[in-house]
Amino acid sequence: MKDKMAEEKLKLEDLLGGVQRIEELERIEYVAIVGAGVMGQGIAQTIAAAGIDVLVVERSDEQIERATESLKTTMEREISRWAMTQSEMKSVLTRIKWTVDKNEIPECDLLIEAVDENYDLKRKIFRELDEIAKPETIFISNTSTLSLTKIAEVTKRRDRIIGMHFLNPVPKVPLVELVRALETSDKTVEIIKKFAAKIGKTAVEVYEYPGFVTTRAIVPLLNEAMHILLEGVASAKDIDTAMRLGYNFNTGPLEMADAMGLDEVLAWMETLWATLGEARYRPCPILRKLVRERKLGKKTGEGFFKYDADGKRIN
Numbered sequence: 001m002k003d004k005m006a007e008e009k010l011k012l013e014d015l016l017g018g019v020q021r022i023e024e025l026e027r028i029e030y031v032a033i034v035g036a037g038v039m040g041q042g043i044a045q046t047i048a049a050a051g052i053d054v055l056v057v058e059r060s061d062e063q064i065e066r067a068t069e070s071l072k073t074t075m076e077r078e079i080s081r082w083a084m085t086q087s088e089m090k091s092v093l094t095r096i097k098w099t100v101d102k103n104e105i106p107e108c109d110l111l112i113e114a115v116d117e118n119y120d121l122k123r124k125i126f127r128e129l130d131e132i133a134k135p136e137t138i139f140i141s142n143t144s145t146l147s148l149t150k151i152a153e154v155t156k157r158r159d160r161i162i163g164m165h166f167l168n169p170v171p172k173v174p175l176v177e178l179v180r181a182l183e184t185s186d187k188t189v190e191i192i193k194k195f196a197a198k199i200g201k202t203a204v205e206v207y208e209y210p211g212f213v214t215t216r217a218i219v220p221l222l223n224e225a226m227h228i229l230l231e232g233v234a235s236a237k238d239i240d241t242a243m244r245l246g247y248n249f250n251t252g253p254l255e256m257a258d259a260m261g262l263d264e265v266l267a268w269m270e271t272l273w274a275t276l277g278e279a280r281y282r283p284c285p286i287l288r289k290l291v292r293e294r295k296l297g298k299k300t301g302e303g304f305f306k307y308d309a310d311g312k313r314i315n
């Protein structure tokens with residue numbers, strides 16, 4: 001009799017746990033995104049398009065102006081290709097609030113960090129926001145190569161920290177890598193898996209490791225294409241054409257690096273090179289040179305190729 005009661009109690013606790021988890025899921029109604037560069041803008045568009053309100057926090061009014069203009073231009077280009085309607089763009093824009101003020105973060109149910117690939121910066125932001133966000137808010141980092149555990153350790157919510165590695169361009173890439181840090185709880189994984197599905201992404205679970213799956217696999221290809229260019233084997237245009245047509249890629253590796261942002265690509269290579277020690281991750285000198293010259297790819301109008309103000313390739 002005692003055993004039966006204990007069993008019933010467990011079943012009830014399971015049921016209540018389930019109800020509580022569903023309630024938490026339903027509470028993801030307002031998402032904060034910190035950093036509105038290439039990735040932050042795409043993540044904001046994707047989440048807003050799924051009908052969820054978004055608060056985008058940037059570091060200055062100039063950055064907000066740049067980001068709003070850039071997001072509008074991206075969506076207008078989609079409209080001109082008949083891939084989006086005016087009303088869809090309007091509904092995305094009305095769901096996004098842009099600010100330099102962190103005061104509204106305590107109202108958010110989820111926080112996604114998409115600032116530069118830099119430990120100190122990410123840790124500083126996590127430490128600061130941990131103090132002001134709701135205790136139950138899950139913190140997500142979009143890092144491509146850095147350790148989530150190392151970022152999580154500056155907070156008091158280590159079980160509620162997870163990586164969500166979106167790929168560029170976020171609205172178009174249907175994949176997200178879910179990265180467990182050392183102390184990420186199963187409940188956090190479960191909630192974020194459902195959130196990923198809600199915003200139209202297929203999630204793959206990966207262990208925390210430099211570069212996860214996608215960055216680790218693509219970086220040597222980008223690096224090799226840069227070396228081919230450096231060694232004068234072919235022009236940038238011909239390298240990309242060869243890889244596009246030869247392997248049925250949508251974009252050649254050099255244009256892909258330009259779209260990712262050459263400073264970001266360099267930061268990933270530096271981390272992979274430092275942590276894994278394999279020569280294939282050692283950044284090609286041509287990449288360092290372009291970054292030194294602030295030719296960062298699409299976002300600055302020039303990298304391996306040139307781009308107009310709308311981000312369209314012009315050479």
Ligand code: NAD
Nearest residue numbers: 035036037038039058059114115116117142143144168260
């Ligand atoms: P980015 O340089 O385009 O944007 C970074 C943004 O963060 C800038 O707009 C900057 O103003 C903002 N920022 C910096 N400090 C801030 C602060 N204190 N508060 C608010 N905003 C701040 O970089 P990105 O390419 O969007 O990359 C962001 C993250 O996403 C990185 O961790 C990167 O590794 C990762 N990622 C990038 C790609 C890609 O293809 N670019 C793909 C997957 C993941």
